Amino acid sequence: MTPPTLPPPPPEGDPLWRDEFSVYAAEERYVSRRQFAKFLTLTSVGMFVGQVWILAKAWMTPNPTYPVVAIANVADIPVQGVKLFRYPAEHDTAIMVRTDAETFVAYSQKCTHLSCAVFYAPERKRLECPCHEGYFAVDTGRVLQGPPPRPLPRILLRRDGETILAVGVDNHAEG
Amino acid sequence: MSDLEFFVDPSRCIGCMSCVNACAECDTHRGHAMIHVDFLDREESTATVPFVCMHCENPTCAQVCPADAIKQTEDGVVQSSLKPRCVACSNCVVACPFGIPKVPSRLEQMMKCDMCYDRTSVGKKPMCATVCPSGALAFTLRSTIKSERREVPVNEFIFGRQTVRTKVHMMVPAGTSTISLDVLDHLWVSHKGVPQ
Numbered sequence: 127m128t129p130p131t132l133p134p135p136p137p138e139g140d141p142l143w144r145d146e147f148s149v150y151a152a153e154e155r156y157v158s159r160r161q162f163a164k165f166l167t168l169t170s171v172g173m174f175v176g177q178v179w180i181l182a183k184a185w186m187t188p189n190p191t192y193p194v195v196a197i198a199n200v201a202d203i204p205v206q207g208v209k210l211f212r213y214p215a216e217h218d219t220a221i222m223v224r225t226d227a228e229t230f231v232a233y234s235q236k237c238t239h240l241s242c243a244v245f246y247a248p249e250r251k252r253l254e255c256p257c258h259e260g261y262f263a264v265d266t267g268r269v270l271q272g273p274p275p276r277p278l279p280r281i282l283l284r285r286d287g288e289t290i291l292a293v294g295v296d297n298h299a300e301g
Numbered sequence: 302m303s304d305l306e307f308f309v310d311p312s313r314c315i316g317c318m319s320c321v322n323a324c325a326e327c328d329t330h331r332g333h334a335m336i337h338v339d340f341l342d343r344e345e346s347t348a349t350v351p352f353v354c355m356h357c358e359n360p361t362c363a364q365v366c367p368a369d370a371i372k373q374t375e376d377g378v379v380q381s382s383l384k385p386r387c388v389a390c391s392n393c394v395v396a397c398p399f400g401i402p403k404v405p406s407r408l409e410q411m412m413k414c415d416m417c418y419d420r421t422s423v424g425k426k427p428m429c430a431t432v433c434p435s436g437a438l439a440f441t442l443r444s445t446i447k448s449e450r451r452e453v454p455v456n457e458f459i460f461g462r463q464t465v466r467t468k469v470h471m472m473v474p475a476g477t478s479t480i481s482l483d484v485l486d487h488l489w490v491s492h493k494g495v496p497q
């Protein structure tokens with residue numbers, strides 16, 4: 127019987143994991159349970175302070191004022207018709223829908239998920255986002271399905287004779 | 302860290318088992334001796350040899366540990382496995398070239414000689430060396446051992462392709478600088494030279 131031949135020697139140099147899990151206690155970067163608990167506690171305190179700060183900031187900040195802007199004439203929009211406009215600023219796209227002869231609703235056109243533009247689907251009476259199939263009720267703006275976490279911000283309208291005016295934004299619209 | 306070093310002289314071992322009993326006295330592993338006293342060839346001889354952990358400079362047991370449970374302290378002592386990490390896989394038992402680590406099934410954790418770290422780290426002798434009546438286990442200064450013994454301390458062992466340098470020294474006949482052991486020799490040919 128012949129003796130077995132030795133296998134080839136392993137490659138030179140230590141792999142990366144050996145650096146992270148060193149044999150030598152002095153090089154150890156192990157996090158003990160107590161350190162981890164301390165980290166969790168301090169992080170929680172930090173997040174609590176952050177929340178309080180955000181709350182305080184919200185209380186301090188005065189309510190924003192919105193301009194009153196004429197959007198359209200009633201006669202220009204048929205029932206189930208749509209008017210796109212910018213409100214309150216130049217880059218804030220918005221969509222107005224005439225749901226019946228007397229009712230106009232308007233919302234920000236940015237989906238609350240990832241800001242794709244929503245469009246009105248008259249046959250299903252809802253605002254739909256094509257990106258991830260997030261649907262919103264056209265009468266309230268609440269989320270019907272899909273990933274959007276919040277309802278669409280509602281744009282408050284006022285009818286002044288034959289003119290529709292945008293007068294404000296309700297960010298907390300809830301169906 | 303003191304200048305005291307550990308020297309093992311197998312030729313002086315009388316097999317009295319004092320070291321085994323002294324080791325088992327320790328509170329950290331009471332009842333379990335971490336030192337092994339082996340008969341070299343029980344059929345032919347009463348010669349025995351004590352094996353403490355040799356505390357390799359690059360410990361193979363720790364290198365093969367998948368749970369990162371075996372650590373070497375800054376003074377070169379390789380510790381027993383860390384209880385929260387050891388998974389009792391016995392990789393170290395298989396890998397150690399000296400056959401030191403053991404995994405007692407009752408403990409489900411690798412335990413081995415840590416050179417009585419609680420004692421040696423503060424300059425005291427390990428338990429086994431305090432009781433050894435014949436000087437087979439000596440924890441002393443290198444200058445003392447050189448002046449008192451004919452044998453010379455060696456801490457370089459060659460196992461096939463692996464060269465192992467250790468913190469613990471083995472006393473060998475003068476003129477020897479390394480101890481070379483090829484495991485293959487012992488696998489394929491018995492000690493009597495008769496092919497198995």
